[in-house]
Amino acid sequence: MKTDKISKIQTLIHQLDLDAHIEQFQSFFSRVHSLYIEGDQELHFRYIKELDKLEFKAPPKVVDFFDIKGHLKKHGVLNFEQIFEIVKIVRYFRYFKNRELEGLIGEWMERFIIPETFLEIEKYFTHDGKFEENLDENLFRLSQRIAEHKNNISGALKRMMSSSKLAGYLVDTQIHFMNNEECLLVRGGFNHVLKGAILGRSTGGFFYVAPDSVLKSKEQIRYIEQERETIFYEYAKEFSKKLYELQPFINFIDKEFTKFDNYQARVLFAKSKDLQLIKSKKDSKIVLSDFIHPALHHAKPINVDFSKNILMVTGVNAGGKTMLLKSILASAFMAKYIIPMKLNETKSHIGSFKAIQAIIDDPQNVKNDISTFAGRMQQFSRIFEYKSALIGVDEIELGTDSDEAAALFKVILDDLIKRGQKVVVTTHHKRLAALMADRDDVELMAAIYDEEQRKPTYEFMQGIIGKSYAFETASRYGISNTIVNEAKKVYGDNSEKLSLLIERGSQLERELKQKHKKVDEKLDEIHKKEHALKEQKEQLLRELEEQKALLKHSYDVAINEAKNAARAGDIKAIHRAMNKANKKLPKQTQKEDKRDIEFKIGDKVKYHSQKGTIVSMKGKNEATIEVDGMRVRVKTKHLKHTQIIKQKPTTNLNVQVEKKAGLKCDLHGLRADEACEVLDKFLSDALINGWDEVIVYHGIGTGKLSYAVKEFLKQHPRVKKFEDAPQHLGGFGAKIVTL
Numbered sequence: 213m214k215t216d217k218i219s220k221i222q223t224l225i226h227q228l229d230l231d232a233h234i235e236q237f238q239s240f241f242s243r244v245h246s247l248y249i250e251g252d253q254e255l256h257f258r259y260i261k262e263l264d265k266l267e268f269k270a271p272p273k274v275v276d277f278f279d280i281k282g283h284l285k286k287h288g289v290l291n292f293e294q295i296f297e298i299v300k301i302v303r304y305f306r307y308f309k310n311r312e313l314e315g316l317i318g319e320w321m322e323r324f325i326i327p328e329t330f331l332e333i334e335k336y337f338t339h340d341g342k343f344e345e346n347l348d349e350n351l352f353r354l355s356q357r358i359a360e361h362k363n364n365i366s367g368a369l370k371r372m373m374s375s376s377k378l379a380g381y382l383v384d385t386q387i388h389f390m391n392n393e394e395c396l397l398v399r400g401g402f403n404h405v406l407k408g409a410i411l412g413r414s415t416g417g418f419f420y421v422a423p424d425s426v427l428k429s430k431e432q433i434r435y436i437e438q439e440r441e442t443i444f445y446e447y448a449k450e451f452s453k454k455l456y457e458l459q460p461f462i463n464f465i466d467k468e469f470t471k472f473d474n475y476q477a478r479v480l481f482a483k484s485k486d487l488q489l490i491k492s493k494k495d496s497k498i499v500l501s502d503f504i505h506p507a508l509h510h511a512k513p514i515n516v517d518f519s520k521n522i523l524m525v526t527g528v529n530a531g532g533k534t535m536l537l538k539s540i541l542a543s544a545f546m547a548k549y550i551i552p553m554k555l556n557e558t559k560s561h562i563g564s565f566k567a568i569q570a571i572i573d574d575p576q577n578v579k580n581d582i583s584t585f586a587g588r589m590q591q592f593s594r595i596f597e598y599k600s601a602l603i604g605v606d607e608i609e610l611g612t613d614s615d616e617a618a619a620l621f622k623v624i625l626d627d628l629i630k631r632g633q634k635v636v637v638t639t640h641h642k643r644l645a646a647l648m649a650d651r652d653d654v655e656l657m658a659a660i661y662d663e664e665q666r667k668p669t670y671e672f673m674q675g676i677i678g679k680s681y682a683f684e685t686a687s688r689y690g691i692s693n694t695i696v697n698e699a700k701k702v703y704g705d706n707s708e709k710l711s712l713l714i715e716r717g718s719q720l721e722r723e724l725k726q727k728h729k730k731v732d733e734k735l736d737e738i739h740k741k742e743h744a745l746k747e748q749k750e751q752l753l754r755e756l757e758e759q760k761a762l763l764k765h766s767y768d769v770a771i772n773e774a775k776n777a778a779r780a781g782d783i784k785a786i787h788r789a790m791n792k793a794n795k796k797l798p799k800q801t802q803k804e805d806k807r808d809i810e811f812k813i814g815d816k817v818k819y820h821s822q823k824g825t826i827v828s829m830k831g832k833n834e835a836t837i838e839v840d841g842m843r844v845r846v847k848t849k850h851l852k853h854t855q856i857i858k859q860k861p862t863t864n865l866n867v868q869v870e871k872k873a874g875l876k877c878d879l880h881g882l883r884a885d886e887a888c889e890v891l892d893k894f895l896s897d898a899l900i901n902g903w904d905e906v907i908v909y910h911g912i913g914t915g916k917l918s919y920a921v922k923e924f925l926k927q928h929p930r931v932k933k934f935e936d937a938p939q940h941l942g943g944f945g946a947k948i949v950t951l
Contacts, residue, residue, distance in 0.1 A: 221247070227570040228542045233506035236485075237551055240477040242271045242469075247549040249474045256475070257491040257550060262316045264479045264489060271304045271476060277466040284459055289452045292444070296341040298455070298462060299334050301469050302326060324468070327461055333451050343444065351443055354436050361429045361436075365394055368425050372396065377405045383418050390420040393430065397421075478550055487552035492564040496600070496634050498540060501559035505539045512671060513555075514539050520655040521629045523636040524644075525672070527659030533638040534572070534606050536657075536672060540636050541570055541604045565634070567601040569594075592624060596631070603628065603635045608644070618644040629653060775875075775905065809853065811835055817851040819844070822900050826851075842930075844896040878909045884920035891924060895951070899930055904951050907937060911945045918945075925949060 225234055234247070249256050280294050309321040336344050345351040366387075372378055373385050373396070381402040388395050390411040397418050398406065408423040422430075455462065482489050502513035516523075518540060525533045546553045547562040571591045595603055608621050621644055628635055660671045811817065815826045817837060824839035836845050877894040879887040891908065898906050910921045925934045930951055937946035 218246075224541075224545065224568060224570060227572050228538045228545065229505070229507040230542055230545070234551070237477065237481050240270070240481045240484075242473045242477075243274050243276055245470065245474060245477075247551065249471070249550070251471075253491065253550070256471075257489075259316060259320070259471075260475050260478055260489060260550065263475050264482070266313070266317065268308070268476075270480055271469075271473065272300045274300055274469070277462070281459070281462065281466070284452065284456050284462070287452075287456060289445075289449050290455065291448060292337075292343060293341070295333065295448070295451055295455070296337050298465075299337050299341075301465050302330065302334065305465065305469075305472075320468075324465070327458060329454050330458060330461070333454060336447070336451075343447075348443065348447075351440060354440050354443075358433055358436050361433050365426050365429045368423065368429070369394060369396065372406070372423060375405075378402070381405065383414075383416075388420055390422075393422050394426055395420045395422040478552060482552035485552065485554075487554055488557040489550065489552055490547055490555070490557050490560065490562060491550050492544070492547040492562050494564055496563040496565065496602075497561055498544065498563055498634075499559070499561040500540070500543055501556040503539055503543055503553070503555040503560065505535060505542060506554065508535070514672075516540065516657065516672065517674065518634075518636065518655060521634055521653040522625060522651075523655045523657060525636070525638045525657045525659070526640065527657075527672075532672075533659050536659075537604045537606055537636050537638055538570075538572070541568055541602060544568055544602050563634075565600060565602040567598045568604075569598065569601055570604045570606075571595070572604065572606040595628070595633070599632050601633045603633055605635065605637045608637045608639045809848075809851075811848050811851060811853075816854045818854050819846055819851055820900050823854060839896075839900065842896055842899070844900065845893050846897075875903060875905075876907045876909065879917060879921065880909060880911050882917070884917060887917055887920060888924045891921065892928075895928060895930065895949070899951055906949050906951070907941060908947045908949055909942055909945060910947070921947065 225231055238244075274297050275294075277297070280290060280297065282288075283290055283294070305321070305324045306326065308317075309324055311321075312318070313321060336347060338344060343351075345355055369387050373382060378398070381398045383397040383399060386397070388397055393411055395408075395411050396406075397414060398421055399418055402419065402421060406421060406423060408421045409427060411420045411422055413419055478489060481487070498516075498518040500514055500516050500518075502515065504511050504513055514536060516536070523540070525536055527533060543553060543555070543560075543562055544565055545551075545568050548564065548568070571588070595601065625635060625637070655674065657672050657674050660673055810832070811826055811829065813826050813829055817824060817826060819837060819839065822839045824837040824844075826835050827838050827843065828836040830836075830845075833848055834845065835848050835851065836843055837851070838844075875898075877891060879890060882890060887910070894906070894908075908921060908925075910917045912918065922934075925931050925947065932950045934947045934949045936944050937948050941948075
């Protein structure tokens with residue numbers, strides 16, 4: 213049953229001209245798979261789309277694990293080639309796992325936990341699957357012995373070729389291989405000077421001779437090879453025993469690799485051919501935008517809306533009707549199996565169908581004495597078995613009278629619709645098209661003919677019945693005008709009038725299409741202008757960001773100069789650098805309103821860029837505020853209320869200039885407790901002003917002040933580290949503090 217299903221799929225692929233496309237797609241698999249991915253198609257498609265976002269190397273070619281798992285289940289011994297097949301898959305998954313990806317693929321890779329036992333096996337295989345003989349002392353020793361014997365063989369042959377006794381019998385001075393044995397090519401009579409075995413004769417009558425000394429070394433090599441094979445077999449038994457215990461892990465990676473191989477083949481095939489990945493939706497609607505059948509080269513993209521139950525395609529002969537039919541069925545087939553294709557994925561929509569059937573070829577069979585029409589009836593009888601199927605019928609009237617066929621096929625199509633099937637039909641029967649045209653569930657489409665060029669355009673118009681242009685086609689392919697004109701007379705005036713009406717309808721549609729084309733061109737022009745304006749806006753924004761970055765860089769350079777000057781202890785240089793940095797800042801356009809403002813405990817205030825609360829007051833001019841868990845003693849004139857407070861106007865203004873927090877603190881002459889209090893305030897001011905490195909002078913003296921400063925700095929929560937200053941900045945009598 214499964215073989216029959218595969219055969220039907222292969223037949224459909226051939227009918228739809230997808231053979232080459234599917235063959236190229238399947239070449240991206242690491243091992244042979246069916247086109248259909250078992251399981252939840254929605255979930256599979258999510259993984260495929262996530263994988264499509266990544267750049268990754270293709271997995272290695274591997275064999276199916278059916279025989280490998282069968283041997284392990286029976287406690288069999290695997291050969292090294294079979295073991296390496298497992299190693300290849302594990303190494304590939306490790307490559308993905310080590311990338312530490314996020315999202316769906318990352319979560320998937322986290323499920324791969326490689327047992328330690330397997331790592332003990334894997335280390336014995338090189339990248340290309342060779343056994344690491346250097347890890348075994350006996351194998352290494354045997355390999356060296358083989359190398360020695362081979363060197364002996366090579367040396368012996370070279371000595372013989374340079375021997376004066378043998379020189380007269382040598383045909384050439386090359387080492388030949390006969391039956392995988394090294395030998396010399398000599399003339400007759402060589403047995404007087406050379407003992408060995410004749411391996412064969414050349415076309416010139418000369419002898420291929422393996423010297424006895426070489427044969428003895430060869431025999432020694434064979435004995436050593438047997439020893440090596442015995443050791444290899446022991447390793448194979450040991451590895452197979454361990455792998456027997458790891459059967460659940462092997463089954464897991466085999467199943468997961470099958471899924472991954474299906475995903476990666478689709479992703480890498482799509483990237484290699486610039487194709488799109490699209491999955492069938494849960495309905496029967498088909499809308500194709502810019503679809504190109506993979507068998508066509510330099511083809512015009514197909515745009516078709518097949519939302520109704522029947523699509524009836526009429527029009528000019530050789531105008532692309534059959535390829536349109538094949539394209540619709542091919543798109544549904546490829547979407548069903550998530551096979552990459554060429555189309556506009558955002559504007560296309562392809563439904564899902566349980567079966568896809570094509571009635572395209574002429575079924576006439578002389579051997580079985582069956583006519584074309586009888587064969588067609590057999591094909592139609594089989595499609596009644598399906599439900600929710602997509603059916604394509606090419607030249608539906610093939611093989612019988614057109615009027616009778618029109619009535620018969622109308623009823624057949626009605627019945628197929630009742631069965632929930634969706635049918636696309638190509639026909640030249642205006643009678644059948646007219647009978648079906650009044651139905652709401654029938655969509656008409658006509659192949660367009662270029663009257664001026666007198667040839668098909670391979671484009672289609674929806675909503676009309678197309679003329680077949682049989683007479684014009686006959687003239688184009690060499691039938692004389694006399695015969696064609698006579699045929700027109702036989703065809704009759706009424707029939708010709710009907711054709712003219714159909715032709716007039718097609719002409720009106722073409723004119724409408726030209727108008728649409730002009731409107732589209734104008735829209736494209738507007739979109740281009742809109743895009744140009746957008747690019748201009750983005751360019752201005754980039755220039756603005758560059759100016760901001762340049763300003764920030766200049767200011768940072770000035771700040772760094774100030775820091776360097778501070779480290780050098782040059783106060784004047786510090787002020788020059790700070791003034792230089794301040795000049796880089798934007799100028800204040802408004803002066804601050806300096807008035808006598810009253811503060812009290814509990815007020816919410818702002819000190820420089822930090823917000824805090826007043827926790828104590830010392831007179832009117834000094835307050836202690838709490839900022840981010842730190843208490844800082846500050847002058848009230850440096851504070852601002854963060855809430856609106858009505859101030860009493862006054863004419864008295866007392867301005868005092870207070871130095872900003874500096875980069876150095878001198879504690880000379882202070883007691884330990886006084887020094888700690890001063891240092892605490894100094895560090896708080898430095899933190900608020902954004903300094904990350906300051907210097908504290910405490911002197912050497914008795915060492916008590918130095919000890920108190922060290923202990924204080926160790927316990928301070930914002931001090932990252934501190935160390936003795938360089939000799940030119942005070943040496944042991946000062947500390948460089950990093951905040």
